Amino acid sequence: MTTSDAPAQAVGTAVGVGSPALRFVNTSMTFADGTHAVDNVSFDVAPGEFVAVVGPSGCGKSTLLRIASGLQSHTGGACEIDRSSIGYVFQDPTLLPWRTVQRNVELNAELQGMDKAARLDKARAAIELVNLVGHEKKYPKQLSGGMKMRCSLARSLVLNPKVFLFDEPFGALDEITRERLNDELLRLFQSEKFAGLFITHSIQEAVYLSTRVIVMSARPGRIIGDYPVPFDFPREHDLRYSAEFAELCGKISADLKDAHS
Amino acid sequence: MTALDDILAADTEQGVAIAAIEEDLAKVPEGASPKSQRAKNLIPPLITFVLFITVWYLYTWSRFDNAAQRRNALPYPHTVITDGFLPLWDPLSRNGLRPILPYMWSTVKITLMGLAIALVLGITIAVIMNLSKGMERAIFPYAVILQTVPILAITPLLTQLFGEELGVRLVVTVLIAIFPVVTNTLFGLQSTDRLHHDLFTLNNVSRWTRLTKLELPSATPAIMTGVRIAAGGAVIGSIVADFFFSKGEKGMGYYIKMRQLRAVERPEMFAGTIMATLFGIIIFLIVGWVTNRAIRNWHESVRKPS
Numbered sequence: 001m002t003t004s005d006a007p008a009q010a011v012g013t014a015v016g017v018g019s020p021a022l023r024f025v026n027t028s029m030t031f032a033d034g035t036h037a038v039d040n041v042s043f044d045v046a047p048g049e050f051v052a053v054v055g056p057s058g059c060g061k062s063t064l065l066r067i068a069s070g071l072q073s074h075t076g077g078a079c080e081i082d083r084s085s086i087g088y089v090f091q092d093p094t095l096l097p098w099r100t101v102q103r104n105v106e107l108n109a110e111l112q113g114m115d116k117a118a119r120l121d122k123a124r125a126a127i128e129l130v131n132l133v134g135h136e137k138k139y140p141k142q143l144s145g146g147m148k149m150r151c152s153l154a155r156s157l158v159l160n161p162k163v164f165l166f167d168e169p170f171g172a173l174d175e176i177t178r179e180r181l182n183d184e185l186l187r188l189f190q191s192e193k194f195a196g197l198f199i200t201h202s203i204q205e206a207v208y209l210s211t212r213v214i215v216m217s218a219r220p221g222r223i224i225g226d227y228p229v230p231f232d233f234p235r236e237h238d239l240r241y242s243a244e245f246a247e248l249c250g251k252i253s254a255d256l257k258d259a260h261s
Numbered sequence: 262m263t264a265l266d267d268i269l270a271a272d273t274e275q276g277v278a279i280a281a282i283e284e285d286l287a288k289v290p291e292g293a294s295p296k297s298q299r300a301k302n303l304i305p306p307l308i309t310f311v312l313f314i315t316v317w318y319l320y321t322w323s324r325f326d327n328a329a330q331r332r333n334a335l336p337y338p339h340t341v342i343t344d345g346f347l348p349l350w351d352p353l354s355r356n357g358l359r360p361i362l363p364y365m366w367s368t369v370k371i372t373l374m375g376l377a378i379a380l381v382l383g384i385t386i387a388v389i390m391n392l393s394k395g396m397e398r399a400i401f402p403y404a405v406i407l408q409t410v411p412i413l414a415i416t417p418l419l420t421q422l423f424g425e426e427l428g429v430r431l432v433v434t435v436l437i438a439i440f441p442v443v444t445n446t447l448f449g450l451q452s453t454d455r456l457h458h459d460l461f462t463l464n465n466v467s468r469w470t471r472l473t474k475l476e477l478p479s480a481t482p483a484i485m486t487g488v489r490i491a492a493g494g495a496v497i498g499s500i501v502a503d504f505f506f507s508k509g510e511k512g513m514g515y516y517i518k519m520r521q522l523r524a525v526e527r528p529e530m531f532a533g534t535i536m537a538t539l540f541g542i543i544i545f546l547i548v549g550w551v552t553n554r555a556i557r558n559w560h561e562s563v564r565k566p567s
Contacts, residue, residue: 071462098479
């Protein structure tokens with residue numbers, strides 16, 4: 001596992017150093033019912049890299065994430081990842097409704113057997129990181145959609161994961177909340193230096209967040225586009241309205257149009 | 262009401278300038294809100310109650326020709342009180358509330374014990390059924406049979422197995438109460454969110470942790486629904502059992518049955534029935550209260566009083 005095949009990674013300021021944290025090698029997935037979901041996908045995600053995957057719905061991009069996390073086994077190729085240190089952020093916040101924000105944030109650490117004192121420290125830090133201080137005693141039903149998602153992020157942050165997997169986490173949020181959370185996620189990415197794999201169907205979100213955008217075709221999902229994202233960090237809100245940003249989004253959009261045909 | 266509260270909240274933040282208006286506004290909800298709300302909640306059932314009593318009076322009055330007939334068939338409500346419940350506390354009288362209480366106490370004991378056993382056993386069975394589809398298939402048909410077999414038709418068998426005293430009454434109570442606990446718990450366990458399961462899978466948890474930290478808490482509202490149905494069943498079960506198994510300590514069912522035998526004791530029979538019903542209502546309210554305490558913070562079905 002060396003970084004010999006890293007041309008696309010040497011981009012932006014958050015350049016990955018060392019071996020990849022996540023590596024797909026000719027990964028394929030065919031379900032028992034014959035659905036060919038993922039076809040021969042290969043790419044690496046190194047620490048300090050944030051790879052976004054966009055594609056038409058049902059193209060197997062979520063399957064890719066489930067394979068990486070071990071929730072789903074693959075039928076062909078390989079997937080190399082250290083599963084002892086992954087954070088997984090679902091489409092839903094998936095908070096346990098009977099637990100307060102505090103106890104939800106502690107959940108992953110608790111299930112992994114971290115002792116109580118360490119858990120409380122970590123949870124406090126994570127709650128600070130996602131700006132939920134003062135809401136620790138609230139229950140999920142008292143939170144807004146954005147706050148729930150931040151709580152969900154904090155729950156994963158407690159474990160300081162080396163690899164962060166995001167499964168369209170902000171898809172259900174309104175535009176304003178989504179953009180704010182994008183900025184918070186960028187901030188977290190810069191401070192925590194994890195390797196990120198982010199599934200989304202929003203091209204703008206993909207380009208804004210990532211160091212590299214991978215475009216997948218309709219089922220069976222193959223890689224049909226691979227774009228380094230050249231913008232420096234920290235990225236500001238206005239970046240979304242620059243000409244370069246629009247140009248890159250345009251290219252990806254054209255790829256996606258082809259993906260459907 | 263809430264709109265007004267919002268205005269008040271905003272006013273409070275804005276401070277002194279509108280304090281006067283605020284004071285005026287405040288008088289309305291302060292004085293009216295909690296009391297009028299309670300009255301609003303109480304009036305509909307009160308109307309129903311008055312209607313019911315009226316119909317009872319009218320029926321008894323029109324259906325029977327004289328006082329003796331009425332008393333021995335369907336006594337007026339006030340006769341039930343004067344002849345059934347009074348004297349409230351006379352150690353020498355064989356009538357009134359006092360002699361009812363030992364029977365009542367026995368029924369309370371059997372019902373609560375039966376309900377507790379049904380709860381523990383029912384949840385355990387549901388948890389075992391939830392372990393695998395095979396387990397569910399192996400057990401479920403027999404749970405249904407247990408529920409559908411006419412328990413009273415097998416009284417001779419039950420007597421043979423459990424004797425004719427306290428034990429068999431407890432068994433009947435458990436048999437009636439356990440089915441709703443099993444089915445509702447199983448439904449609750451199986452309704453656990455798929456993504457929550459994924460979340461626990463990602464943390465490599467044991468089956469036990471998954472059960473105690475995910476499935477059971479998630480099933481709590483369903484379990485409590487089962488308990489609520491079971492509670493009513495347990496009261497009926499323990500009283501009906503008294504009719505058929507009458508050795509040893511005796512319960513309300515026995516009291517009612519004995520008073521049925523003689524027409525002149527009709528008011529006592531009604532008094533006994535009303536006591537048993539009141540007990541059922543109290544259990545129902547307690548279960549409701551416990552449910553509310555358990556899930557009010559998080560479940561959508563419970564609205565927080567604002």
